[in-house]
Amino acid sequence: MFALMLTSSITTVLLMVTSAALAWVAYEIYSQNKRRSKEIAVDGLLEPPTPVRIPIIGHLHLMGGYEVPYQAFSFLGKKYGDIVKLQLGNVKCVVVNGQKNIKEALVTKGHHFDSRPNFQRYQQLFSGNKENSLAFCDWSDTQKTRRDMLKAHTFPRAFTNNFSSLESLISSGTRSATSEIKPGEVTHLKPIILKHCANIFLSHFCSKHFSTTDENFSEMVENFDEIFYEVNQGYAADFLPFLMPFHRKNLERMNLLAHKIRRFVEDEVVEDRFDDLDVESEPNDYLESLIRNVRGGETPSLPWDTALFALEDILGGHSAVGNFLVKVFAFLVNEPDVQRKIQKEIDEVVGGDREVTIGDRPRMPYTEATVYEAIRLIASPIVPRVANQDSSIDGYRIENGTVLFLNNYDLSMSDQLWEQPGKFLPERFVKEGRLIKPEHFLPFGGGRRSCMGYKMVQLVAFGILGGFLQNFTVLPVDNETYRVPIGSLALTKDTFKFRFARR
Numbered sequence: 484m485f486a487l488m489l490t491s492s493i494t495t496v497l498l499m500v501t502s503a504a505l506a507w508v509a510y511e512i513y514s515q516n517k518r519r520s521k522e523i524a525v526d527g528l529l530e531p532p533t534p535v536r537i538p539i540i541g542h543l544h545l546m547g548g549y550e551v552p553y554q555a556f557s558f559l560g561k562k563y564g565d566i567v568k569l570q571l572g573n574v575k576c577v578v579v580n581g582q583k584n585i586k587e588a589l590v591t592k593g594h595h596f597d598s599r600p601n602f603q604r605y606q607q608l609f610s611g612n613k614e615n616s617l618a619f620c621d622w623s624d625t626q627k628t629r630r631d632m633l634k635a636h637t638f639p640r641a642f643t644n645n646f647s648s649l650e651s652l653i654s655s656g657t658r659s660a661t662s663e664i665k666p667g668e669v670t671h672l673k674p675i676i677l678k679h680c681a682n683i684f685l686s687h688f689c690s691k692h693f694s695t696t697d698e699n700f701s702e703m704v705e706n707f708d709e710i711f712y713e714v715n716q717g718y719a720a721d722f723l724p725f726l727m728p729f730h731r732k733n734l735e736r737m738n739l740l741a742h743k744i745r746r747f748v749e750d751e752v753v754e755d756r757f758d759d760l761d762v763e764s765e766p767n768d769y770l771e772s773l774i775r776n777v778r779g780g781e782t783p784s785l786p787w788d789t790a791l792f793a794l795e796d797i798l799g800g801h802s803a804v805g806n807f808l809v810k811v812f813a814f815l816v817n818e819p820d821v822q823r824k825i826q827k828e829i830d831e832v833v834g835g836d837r838e839v840t841i842g843d844r845p846r847m848p849y850t851e852a853t854v855y856e857a858i859r860l861i862a863s864p865i866v867p868r869v870a871n872q873d874s875s876i877d878g879y880r881i882e883n884g885t886v887l888f889l890n891n892y893d894l895s896m897s898d899q900l901w902e903q904p905g906k907f908l909p910e911r912f913v914k915e916g917r918l919i920k921p922e923h924f925l926p927f928g929g930g931r932r933s934c935m936g937y938k939m940v941q942l943v944a945f946g947i948l949g950g951f952l953q954n955f956t957v958l959p960v961d962n963e964t965y966r967v968p969i970g971s972l973a974l975t976k977d978t979f980k981f982r983f984a985r986r
C-alpha cells in the first residue's frame with residue numbers, strides 16, 4: 484500500500500539551487516566518467532551507462548522538472564539505454580526500463596532483487612526498524628511467513644465461504660456509503676469512502692465494525708490517511724541523510740499518529756482476543772491467524788509486536804483503496820460516456836431489482852476495465868527493490884546493495900505500448916466481451932515481493948464503484964478542477980468535491 488516517489492517539489496527546488504552552485508565541478512569529472520562506461524570486464528558483464536554526475540548530489544538534479552521522477556527515468560532510458568546507473572546522493576541506483584528487463588528483475592532473478600531500500604525514514608516510521616514493515620522490509624523467513632499467512636485473507640478464492648462473506652461486507656459497506664449521499668448536494672466524498680473502506684477492512688480482517696459517528700474510529704481513519712500520504716511522498720533526505728533534520732518535526736508527528744493507531748488497534752480491535760482465543764480452533768479471520776501464530780503451534784512464529792505491525796499495515800490498505808476510489812470518481816466526472824457504459828452494463832447484467840455485488844465481476848468486464856484504466860493512468864510506481872547480491876540485468880552488472888527503480892511508468896504510459904495513452908479508455912482492456920490484461924501492464928509489481936492487496940483493490944473498488952453508479956451519476960461541482968495527481972496513490976486531505984444525481 485505504500486508506493487514511493489523520489490523528490491517533492493520543494494526539495495526539488497532546493498536541489499536545483501544546490502546543483503547550480505555545484506555544477507562547475509562537474510566539468511572536471513566529465514572526461515573521467517565517460518571513459519568508464521562501456522568497458523567489458525572479466526566476468527563478461529557490461530557496466531551500465533551513466534550520465535555526468537555532480538559532487539554530493541550525484542544525479543539527483545536530473546529528477547527535477549518532471550511531474551513524477553519516473554518520467555525522468557523514461558527520458559534517461561531513451562538517452563542512455565534501458566539500464567542506466569545513477570548515483571542519487573549517497574545511494575547507488577540503477578534504473579531499469581523495458582518490459583523484458585523489468586520481468587528479469589521481478590521474476591527470473593526475483594530472488595536477487597527482493598530487498599527494499601534502507602532509507603532512514605522507513606526505519607523511523609516503523610519504530611526504528613523497517614523490518615517491522617510488510618512493504619519496506621528485506622526478504623526473510625519472517626516475511627515469507629507473513630505473506631503466506633496473508634494469502635488466504637487477501638486472495639479469497641471465488642465462490643468459497645470466505646469470498647461470500649467478503650461479498651456481503653462490501654455490499655453492506657457500499658449501501659452505507661451511498662446512504663450518506665444527498666443527491667444534488669456538494670459532497671465531500673473522501674471521508675465517506677475512507678470510513679466505509681475502513682469498516683470493510685476491519686470486518687474482513689478482524690471481524691470488527693464501528694459506527695461512522697464513533698470519534699475514535701474517525702480519528703483512526705484520518706490518522707491512517709495522513710500517514711499514507713506521508714509515506715507516498717518522496718524526500719531528497721532519503722538520498723541525502725544530512726537533510727533528515729528538516730523532517731524531524733514531521734516524522735515526530737507521524738510517530739505520534741502511529742502510536743495513536745496502535746492504541747486504537749490494541750484497545751478497540753484486538754481487545755481481549757489475544758488471551759481469549761482458543762488456538763486449537765480454525766482461525767476465523769486474519770487477526771486470529773496472527774494470534775495463533777504468535778501463541779505457538781506453527782513455526783516459525785512471530786513476536787506479537789511484529790504481528791501487530793503486520794495487522795496495521797494490512798488495515799492501512801483501506802487508505803490505498805479509499806484514495807484510489809476517490810481518484811476513480813475524479814476521472815469519471817470528466818467521462819460521462821464511460822459512466823453511461825458502466826450503467827448500461829449494470830442494467831443489462833444486474834438490472835434494477837438487486838444491488839451490484841462482487842460476484843457480478845466476471846460478467847461486467849467494462850466496469851472492471853474501468854478500475855484497470857484508472858490504475859494505469861495513476862501510474863503509481865513499483866516500490867523500489869534492492870539487490871541482495873552481485874547480479875546483472877540484460878548483461879549489465881548490478882552490484883550488491885544497488886537500489887533498483889523499475890520504470891513501470893513507461894509500461895503504463897508509453898505510446899509504443901498503448902494507443903492514446905493519455906486518454907481514459909476502459910475498452911482497451913476488453914476484447915470480445917472479456918477482460919484482458921496486457922503482459923506489460925504491471926501496476927502491482929511481480930514475483931515474491933508483489934502487491935499483497937491487489938485482489939482487495941479490485942474487489943472493493945468494483946463493488947463500491949458498481950453500487951454508486953447503479954444509483955447515481957457523478958457530476959462536477961462548479962469551479963472545482965479534477966486533475967488527478969499521478970505517480971502516487973495518495974491524495975491530500977480534502978481533495979475533490981462531487982455532486983451525485985440520482986438515476
Ligand code: HEM
Binds near residue numbers: 804
Ligand atoms: C491501487 C492500489 C494499490 C496499488 C497500485 C499497489 C501497488 C503495489 C506495488 C507496485 C507494490 C510493490 C510490488 C513489487 O515490489 O513488486 C506493492 C506492494 C505491497 N502492497 Fe500494494 N498496491 C495497492 C493497494 C494495496 C492494498 C489495498 C494492500 C493491502 C491490503 C496492499 C498491500 C501491499 C503489500 C503488503 C505490499 C508489500 C509486499 C512485499 O513487499 O512483500 N497494496 N503494492
Ligand SMILES: *[C@@H]1O[C@H](CO)[C@@H](O)[C@H](O)[C@H]1NC(C)=O
Binds near residue numbers: 657658662838954
Ligand atoms: C440503490 O437504490 C435502491 C432503491 O432505492 C436501493 O434499494 C439500493 O439499496 C441502492 N443501492 C445501493 C448500493 O445503495
Ligand SMILES: *[C@@H]1O[C@H](CO)[C@@H](O)[C@H](O)[C@H]1NC(C)=O
Binds near residue numbers: 697698699750
Ligand atoms: C475512545 O478512546 C478513549 C481513550 O482511548 C476511551 O476512553 C473511550 O472509551 C473511547 N470511546 C469509545 C466510544 O470507545
Ligand SMILES: *[C@@H]1O[C@H](CO)[C@@H](O)[C@H](O)[C@H]1NC(C)=O
Binds near residue numbers: 766768
Ligand atoms: C478461509 O479463511 C480461513 C481463515 O479465516 C482460512 O483458514 C481458510 O483456509 C480459508 N479458506 C479458503 C478456502 O481459502
Ligand SMILES: *[C@@H]1O[C@H](CO)[C@@H](O)[C@H](O)[C@H]1NC(C)=O
Binds near residue numbers: 872873884
Ligand atoms: C550483500 O550486501 C549485504 C549488505 O551489505 C551483505 O550483508 C550480504 O552478505 C551481501 N551479499 C553477498 C552475496 O555478498
Ligand SMILES: *[C@@H]1O[C@H](CO)[C@@H](O)[C@H](O)[C@H]1NC(C)=O
Binds near residue numbers: 961962
Ligand atoms: C465560480 O466562479 C465564478 C467566476 O469566477 C463565480 O462567479 C461563481 O460564483 C463561482 N461559483 C461558485 C459556486 O463558487
